Amino acid sequence: MTQEYIFRFLSVRPGSQRKKTERAPKTVPVYERNKPTQLATALKRLNDSGGSVAEVLRVVRAFQASDQHVKSLDELPFDVAAGLQWLAENDNRKSTDVDFAKALQELYDMPAKKIIAAPDFLVTKERVSDSLVAEAFHSSWERPTDSLTMARKFIALVEWAAKDKGLDPGLPMGSAFAELKVSIPDFARVPNPPKQEPPPVEDKPDPEAARRDKLRAHLQDLEAVHSELSNKAIDDDALLKPDRGSDESRKIADLETKLSSFEALREDDLRRLEDVRLGNEAKVHALPSASTLAGIGSARVMIKPEAIARLSGTAHRVLNDARIDLAKIEPTRAVELIEEQMRLTSNQLASSEKADTVLLFGGVMMEMSKVKGSMFGPAGAAAPILKDHCHFQAGIGDLLMVKQTLKAYEMAEFAHVENVLAGEARVREHRRLNIREEIFVSEEERETEKERNLQSTERNEMQSEAEKTVKSQFELDAGLQVSGSYGPTISFSASLNVGFSTSSEETQRKAVSYSREVTEKTSERVRERVKKEERRRMLEQVEELNRHSITNEPASNGHVRGIYRWLNKVYDAQILNYGQRMMFEFVVPEPAAYLLYALVENPPKDNELVKPVAPAYYGAPLKPSHLTRSNYLDFVAKYQVRNVLAPPPEFQHVATFDKQDKVQDGSTFGRGTKVDVPAGYQAYGATVMSDYTFTEGKSHTFHVMVGGASFDCTTYWGSAYKSLGNRYKELGIAYHLHNAWSFAIAVEVHCRLTSEGFAKWQQAAFDSIMEAYLVQKAQYEEAMAALAIQQGVKILGRNPLENRRIEREELKKLVLMMLMRNNNIARNSILPGYEPNIDLQKACLNGSWIRFFENAFEWNNLMYVLYPYFWGRKARWISALHFTDPDPEFAAFLKAGAGRIQVPVRPGFEKAIAYFCQFGVIWEGNDPPLRDDDLYVPIVDEIAENLGKLDEGVPYPEDAQPWDVRIPTSLVLVQNLEEIPGIKDMLTGNDVVITS
Template sequence: TAGDTAGDTAGDTPEDTPEDSPVEDDISSNKKGRFHSLGVGELLVVKQKLIAYEEGEIAHIENVMKGEKRSRNHRTLHRTEEFTSFELEKEEETKRDLETTTRFELQKEIDSEVQESTKKEAGLTVTGKYGPTVEFTANAGIATEKSSSKSKNLSTSYSKEVVDRSVHRIQEKIKEKRTLLTIDEVEVINEHSFGNLESVAEHTNGIYRWVNKKYEAQLFDYGTREIFEVVIPEPAAFLRYLATNHPKEGTSIPKPQKPGYMRLYPILGTNEFEEVFIPLSPGLLTKETYLKWVEKYNIQDVLPPPSSFIVTSIAFAIDPVDTGVEDEGDGSLTPNWRTVNMKNTELVVPPGYVAKIGTLSLAIFPLHRFILRGLFGEIAIGTNKHAFHQGGGIGGSETFVLSNETGLVPVAFSLTTKQFFSGTLEVQCRRTEEHMEAWQISTFNAIMNRYEVLKEEYEESISGEELFGSVDIQGKNPLENKSIILNELKRQVITQMTRQTFDEFDAMREGVLPEGFPQQDVDEAWSEGQYVRFVEQAFEWENMQYLFYPYFWGKKKDWPVNSRLEDTDPLFKSFLQAGSCRINIPVRPGFEIPINIFLSTGEFPWDSGEGGIAVENEDGEEERDIFLSIAEELKAQQGAVYFKSDGTVFHANEDLESVLTGDLIEEVNDDGDVVLNDDGEPVLINGTNFLEDDINREINIGGKIYMIIAVNEEQQKITLDENISIQESVQYGIGAKAIGVPWVVTVPTSLVMLHDGNKLPEIPEAP
């Protein structure tokens, strides 16, 4: 067959195209569904028209004895009270010990020795002679000796020991007690009574009878069509879903969806799966899922989930202190080594996290140009110690593993260096399971609290409508129900035949800047419009035929619910309960080739840039079919399907109102000139073209449908199935041809009426 194929879904929808580039299809192509082609045959359509309501069988008999009075009172009370208590106990303890020991020793020894020796020697010898001879002798002498010795010895010893211990403990107890007893009192009292207390009263009764509908059904032939067939599951599944989630009639407040998910679980002993509703629980909330419920319930002040990892850090620096240089003996200079001890107790691991990895990064700069010697030392963070060495004077990073420290973590390190430096200490912290669970519980409570509020608002609105409502009319107008059925079947047929799930139809954007108004995407709207127009026009949806199958062809777990669904409209009830549905869809004449290409290959038969379908005419030249006119499409949707309407009709005579004749008009040739006979008089022809084949066809005159029961081709006279009164020539339209004879269909309803009189109805004898 032409159908009976399957295809794969294409990729993601392309992005919007620039105005100067060719228009691309935003609707994925190459989607092929599953269907069956019945080939080309007569399109036979069963039409029904309502002809009467009739009393059916007895539904109930209410007996009231003489002198008896019976009454029924119905009272409804909804009462709720809510009490909430919240208790917070917080205990915080901070303990800090600081111990410093300083030792300073100075040894100084000075030896000084001065030796000084002075030797002085002086003498005077005088010898004198007086007389003619004088003799005088003098002698003097001095000697001095001095020696000095001095030595100095200086040594300094300095030691400092610092022990800093800090303990910070926070103990917080939160106790919340909530008692829910909502006081929202609504009292509804209904009273229904029967009284038979009059003095002349007799035993009496009321007889209630079911109401049946009577339809006249007729089979009509619409000519040859190509027909496709599909069988779809549970045609009312979406409406049943709406029935439990949409606002109830009479209220604008939607019924909130119960938080939870549908999951597929294997059925033991089979290869099948069943859907099971899983209520929402804290463990199901993740970064990806919680926003769905926040958006659905419009929840305020919900925190995002805590990050899996965060980083906390500190920075430090040592100011440069020149301690001088040493002469290496070869003319080079080297800075003196110095020891640095640092501590920092300000590294805080955020609550709900534990320290996992530390990274120490140092930036080194020499005190003296071209003198690069690096540093080495040890860092202590919490209970962990890590030795490090940075050489070459360019700095670097050291990474080490920590031991799940929490809260305020003490940090200290010692190092020896000949240069000054600065650095950072970064600690990567991982989220604890308890922290994530606390967020899940908090978010879950916010979701459930909001759900309960919305549920209560919905129930209050329903109660208010029921309280102040008047006549309780069940169900919808059957004509409205029929339209709903056709739309639902149409949607599922399109999905079955094309795998189109309509997820890509989003040309109307929401929240468009600057005002945030809805605004269409022009290129995508064009692409989607081609798809919509083709699918809507390629099939005669107005002539779609369907048959509902019982509930047991649907999911077994839904049998208890689906088999008991009720509605006052019998057709709609069958639709709601159906477990499956067989559907025949005729192809509109002229669309046979493109629709087969579309369904069999998934390729679009239309031009995405110009619109329309490229077809070949009788000469083999390509022409562009512009689809149906909007007038023809409107007529088809409204059931105005007629094959010919040449000329006008009027009464043949005053006595036979059901007999009409066609009018006579002048014959015109191809040039538009009136054709004359041999006598030079215009040739008159009938504007109508009634044929014997038109017998039993529908004819629309003045908006009312009649049936042609006789045709006189020579006189162009037709006889209708009932009288008609028209004052002048009117237009008409001939439609489908009735096949066989009509039959009456009696359809039971759930409506009940009070029988006129208190006697049992007479049952006619069976023929």
């Protein structure tokens, strides 16, 4: 019977070491034992001493630059090319049909034993062997170096012929020659980098994040300094006030008073002389003299040097960076400069604030900022250094099929026993009747009647007449006859006769009569009758009658028994091997990491939504008290708040002034006013600036009172400062002058922002932020509702086939990275510039790599298993748990913390892949030499030996026998009583005979 396919699977195992030993005659070692060449000796010494890659390549390139390196087979002293030509001409003949020793005799005029002893042969063997090893490290030939491999194989054939050995007799010479494998010794390999502990990896922070952190830290420092200086500005113990009673001030004031008096006397003398000239002697003697005060200069309120020294280190650093010298400017001005610095820094920080974007992963919406932070970390994070090469698994994959062949049926347990007593007759009748009748009647009738009658009349008549007569002499005779007809009812005729004479008469008469009469009568009668009648009657009657009768008459026949037994199928099942592949296995971390990164950095427009998130302050809902001078602009930028008020300054100054022009002979003045303290501020100090002139020699006073603080401005002019305590709303000012000719006064009240005033601004800013957030939220919800209406039924996710393609491409990329031992596998073959042009040199080189890796593996047969999320970074666990997709397999791919990948090598590329894994470069030819190792060589040998032998399937393992598989069926069989197994009586234990 034919075999039936049940299932198939792939078994991956290492290459057989036993078969490697058995096939040793097919291996051609490049170097013979105990006969090293100069290049082999140098390479072995470097391998034993742990030489670096650079040292090995230096030795190899030095050999390739020497005259010992083979650049063409034609330059060899022994004519290897002639022997290869003979093999090509006889490649289809079996070795048993050809006398290879005789052929060598004819080619070289000497037997094989003499050939291998000839100096030219030995030199050729050494040069070919060294050149082949050198090319394995560094390719210097412009064309593939397969000819070197073939030359080394032919040299081995000549040596075998001298020992009466040859190729495999069961194969054609060409196939047997191709199966020979050139083996490079283990010491001729690229050394591994020295094993050393890598330096500790320091994460390089994201430059943008570092900039933001620096700005935030600077803002915190500015806030601290702002608070510290604001407190110093109202602390009387820390302030340096002008002292009007100091000796130096008095000396300066006396000198200035004398100088002013002298100038005043000069003016008085001039006035007296003028009065004398005019004869006003009495006035001269009665005129008093005016005098002015000495000034004390500027009276700025400064911070004491010892108070400046007691400032915090942060304050000194910030003030130095801002170039603010407290020894030269007032503290309130310093606070204003600090506030300006805070505004500039806040603007820089707010410019980097963006609206929270929500990314749609399948059915889950996730905040992109959180996904970035948990999955990707800082953009400039350093990659750890590998301690050693990455070793991945390689083996043989056997395609195994389980097939079965039906061998027999076997009787199983009793299914039923039918007993009929002697003389018994039984009839069993079963009748089933199913009647179904369906009647369908449909009748429809419709009747419509419509009538319309409309009559309309419209008439309009207009008469207009005008005459004009002009007489002149004109001689012209012209005639025109025009007639026309428009329709059946209107016609006209026109005639023009003009005579040229001294007189002309023109008469124009217009008569326009317009009449319209429309009579429309429509009578429409539509009578429509539709009658539809449908009748259907269906009658279905099914009757089933089963009759079963058993008759055992006459009674002399005895009892009758019927034994029914189940039937089972018996199959021969066997595992068959239908082919082998060289398999590579990799375990890659977080296979979807780059895909997620690409989705977050450049999300599809349909999947990216800007969803306003409620304002928060370190995870808690935003409150007005959370807003400060340094952070409110972050919320303004994030929620696009308009017309928000800037925070009020910490200090404000309000002023009032008064003056009196000169009054002859002096007078007494008393005045009062008030100053309104700004809302939200409290007055803590006042500065009085005053000056006046008075009558010399008479008592004079100038007293000022501001909010309960008194100022005596009698003796000096200038400014003076005093603290006021805390006063709100308004401040009273009063001043009195006695015997003063003129005066000028200005009062400046210094105010500081109260906590209530700042809280009022916080509340206003908070209201503006929340209003902007609610507007954005309403717009978002409205857009989502409109989008839902437009889209109708929205299909989430992608086609599963597209998801499988994405998964395979990502896994393929990771496999290539591990094979090449390089994270950057991109191949740039385009020249830099605006117009994309091909870099021909790079395109040729990159094309070889791309062609090799795309063809060397059967990527369409890539197999993978995804492992849970906890095998990945712990930082991404929370995000990975919430990844969902309508395609559950794609969701598992997004969540996976690791993946195990198996990819087969395309038949015929086994040696090329093994060569790449051993030397890290691509062999451009067809027959690369391999280093004799225990990983790749057994795999290549076993696959080469079984090539073409497993097409029809062979038992696996070898010499395995099929096993029986029993399958129960629903079939029963009536068995003869003679074939029934023995039956025992349970009570007596005796055998019961049922055949009689």
